[in-house]
Amino acid sequence: MIEIEKAYEAKKYEDKIYEKWESSGAFKPKIDKKKKPFVISMPPPNATGVLHLGHAVMLALEDIMIRYNRMQGTPTLWVPGTDHASIATQNKVEQLLAQKKITKYDLGREEFLKEVDKFVKDSQSTIRNQIRKMGSSCDWTRERYTLDSGLTNAVQTVFLKMYKDGLIYRGSRIVNWCPRCESVLADDEVDYKESREKLYWIKYGPFTVATTRPETKLGDTAVAVNPADKRYKKMIGKVFPIKSALGEYKIVVIGDKSVEMEFGSGAVKVTPAHSFADFEMAQRNKEVFKKAEIEPIKEVIDEKGIMKENCGKYKGMTTKECRKILVEDLEKIGLIEKIEDYIHNLSICYRCGYTIEPLISKQWFIDVDKPVIKDGAKKKSIKEKSTEVVKKGEIEIIPEKFNKTYFNWMENLHDWCISRQIWFGHRVPVWYKMDEKSKKEYEKNPEKSRYILGDKEVICSIKKPDDENHYVQDPDTLDTWFSSGLWTFSTLGWPDKTEDFKYFHPTSVLETGYDILFFWVARMIIMTEYTLGEVPFKTVYLHGLIRDKNGKKMSKSAGNGIDPLEMIAKYGTDPVRLSLVIGGTPGNDMCLSEDKIEGYRNFINKIWNASRFALMNVSEEDLKKKFTPSMAKSTADKWIFTELNALVKATNIDMERYNFSEAGIRIYEFIWNNYCDWYLEISKGEHKNPVVLLHVLKTSLKLLHPFIPFVTEKLWELMKEETMLISEIWPKEDKNTIFKKEAKDLEEVRSIISKIRSLRSELKVEPAKKINAVIYAGKQLKLIEEKREVIERMARLENLKIEEKGKKIEGAKIIIHGNIEIYLPLKDMIDIEKEAKRIKVEMMKKEAIISSIEAKLSNEGFVKNAPKELIEKEKEKLAKEKSELFKMVQNMV
RNA sequence: GGGCGUUUAGCUCAGUUGGCUAGAGCAUCUCGUUUACACCGAGAGGGUCGGGGGUUCGAAUCCCUCAACGCCCACCA
Secondary structure, eight states: OOOOOSSOOHHHHHHHHHHHHHHHTTTSOOOOTTSOOEEEEOOOOBTTOOOOHHHHHHHHHHHHHHHHHHHTTOOEEEEOEEBOOHHHHHHHHHHHHHHTTOOHHHHHHHHHHHHHHHHHHHHHHHHHHHHHHTTOOOOGGGOEETTSHHHHHHHHHHHHHHHHTTOEEEEEEEEEEETTTTEEEOGGGEEEEEEEEEEEEEEETTEEEEESOGGGGGGOOEEEEOTTOTTTGGGTTOEEEEOOTTOOEEEEEEEOTTSOSSSTTSEEEEOGGGOHHHHHHHHHTHHHHHHHTOOSOOOOBOTTSBBOGGGGGGTTOBHHHHHHHHHHHHHHTTOEEEEEEEEEEEEEETTTOOBOEEEEEEEEEEOSSSOOEEETTEEEOHHHHHHHHHHTTSSEEESTTHHHHHHHHHHTOOOEEOEESOSSSOBOOEEEEOOHHHHHHHHHOGGGOGGGOOSSSEEEOSSOOTTGGGEEEOOOEEOHHHHHTTHHHHTTTTTSOOHHHHHHOSEEEEEEEGGGIIIIIIHHHHHHHHHHSSOSEEEEEEEOOEEOTTSOBOOTTTTOOOOHHHHHHHHOHHHHHHHHHTTOOTTSOEEOOHHHHHHHHHHHHHHHHHHHHHHHTOOHHHHHOOOOGGGOOSHHHHHHHHHHHHHHHHHHHHHHTTOHHHHHHHHHHIIIIIIIIIIIHHHTSSOOOHHHHHHHHHHHHHHHTTTSHHHHHHHHHHTTOSSOGGGSOOOOOOGGGOOHHHHHHHHHHHHHHHHHHHHHHHTTOOTTOOEEEEEEOGGGHHHHHHTHHHHHHHHTEEEEEEESOOOOOTTOEEEEETTEEEEEOOGGGOOHHHHHHHHHHHHHHHHHHHHHHHHHHTOHHHHHHSOHHHHHHHHHHHHHHHHHHHHHHHHHO
């Protein structure tokens, strides 16, 4: 007999258990070249982040996969790490400095970066510990950081390769510019926010045009109309003078199908330098501009969102100020026709929320359409190749529905802008040759002297050029997704041909939220296919968003967020993990509430107490005994094993299919409804078998370990196992312990007990009161006799008479179960009328069932087409129902 | 505007290629301290599977249609 505490206290054990795992080396795979490894690269949390529910669900799911595979005996590697998250981190440090009234320019690039590094080092350890708190069994000896020297080397190597292949180019383009971050953003780094704006109707030469951004009028070079528009058709190609607050300027009328005739006046002012749509229109109408001798690009807004030199009195104003004053000025000269309220989507920076200003800028791009990847005789673009690997099934996306989303995104992919005007990140490895004078000018104020960086005599190199004194390095850094795109292989030591890289790449599963399918997953596929000519992973598993109880997005401002760390402190890690996994299906959002976590805490405690009971009933010697199938003796033993086998089989299928929620529910139900409510209860009587009691429990602990590693490991230890559960071998189905007949027998006993209990409750017999009963067991006489003790105890009976058959007992409650009749002589408690009614209702139900089955069986189509097993089953059921009905009729008479 | 998805008990969701009288957890109600556990036990109520139509011997499941809700992408003055 072994006594353990009455309730499981997670806090007492979790940290110690984690330490034991880690120090034992259990997280480190043993490379075995004969075996195929299982590998996950952990999506690196931001180095400055704090663990949130998105991380928690990611860690829970990945740890389940990792532990499950490890227990299969597969060499299993989970690489942890952190992301430098360039813009996000830089912004954070800038904010901190702002509190001290310091700007990054006060410090200068070098000092500022030192500050950032310091900040990163501090917060990295926070997130590391929080990953540990979740029980994540990742290999910390292989931890990486997107900005460590190895990864920087990988980034530069890939950049160089792309540069040589002509895949990377520098070009002037209209880009999304955040005046606050003072950096370009990629298309998908732009968010949209619905906002209430003004729509200004401006008299515009022979036209009236509407705009939400009047300040761009200063950069207008054309008016666009639909070429099919009868009103304006004849004006296309003509030049008109336009009155403005700064005097007159000329525009040319261009025809473009994208202009909608019905909207507004059907004429649009065109500002190619500060609008994507307008830029494209200008490109399509180059010739028209040429003929009219009008330069299409007229830049009027600079990189800080300030009106440029060429804006006369508006020079130096912010766009907002300029808008206000310009509108006033236009009103004065009677050019404003009307001003309306207007709701439209404002483009904002996804990092800081500031309004985006589209402008023309020289940036580095990756050409997604250039054929560079050799594929037989042909060459394919990275876009084509990345589409192909998913189409061909080399990469499987779970759930499948995201294939379409992925293809759609790939098809519409434009050249990827990879340079950022951010200090923190991987510096673009490009050097520009300069004479003394320009170099001095440049170095005095690199931020404002970008234009000096020419296009001639450029070197792309990892090392500094030999005559370093004549070169300056490109001041820009790379998009943070450039480095995370290399994550699966850069973390394994590439570009060195390390053992790790050769053995562990490509990885097995990439598990992450569907919200970063484009940001990250697609980019990894692109970068890895290009660099290595292989896929980064074979399976993509996408989880959904965690929402609150009411399905609302969790957010700080709404105050409906759940802090996983707080929940862990309150309930323990295991319940938090379970609540994040159960109820979730790939690609679908999931609701989470504290109630749910509490529910799974209760389950953890249930397991603890089931183990407590088992340990109390087991001797030290029993613990040492090795289980063999012959130890299954009683009907109950054989039943629980049969159930256990079914559980193992179904769980394995679920795990292989990534149905973790289903697997979890299944084990939960087994433990609670089969093991605790029945097997354990039966064990309290005559039919004790401590070895089986323990063996079934231990097998369950193995199945549960990937889901709730801490409590299972602790119990394993209490069961005096020498090795740790984390390294145990996963259960297999054991055909020697499947006993169909006994399993069916026990189900009979179980439903007899349930039916008696139900009737007792209906009659309001006190739970504690024992009542008399008579069972006419028919063919089941032997079984019922054998299980007398169980039935008596669990149904609370006394003076139980068991006969093969006998006469109807007057004034007794009757239960018909197949061929078995059960009489409960409760004369004084029975209302004869009511009883007759009850039986009548039941008979009617039975008749309905019987006629429905009979209809089925006499249906030719059914008999011809339905599977044989099903027909057999229906026949069996019909027989049972008929016999029960027959007995009821007999009893009525 | 283009695409995707969801709709099953009061709530959150399961429901494999069509095949029990449609399930679970939570919540609700009744009763209960019988050698693990009140973080518990026993029992009960509750659903025309969003509406309509079709295919089929048979539809929650397949097809069509309508409705409501949600998400992603593109963004137009």
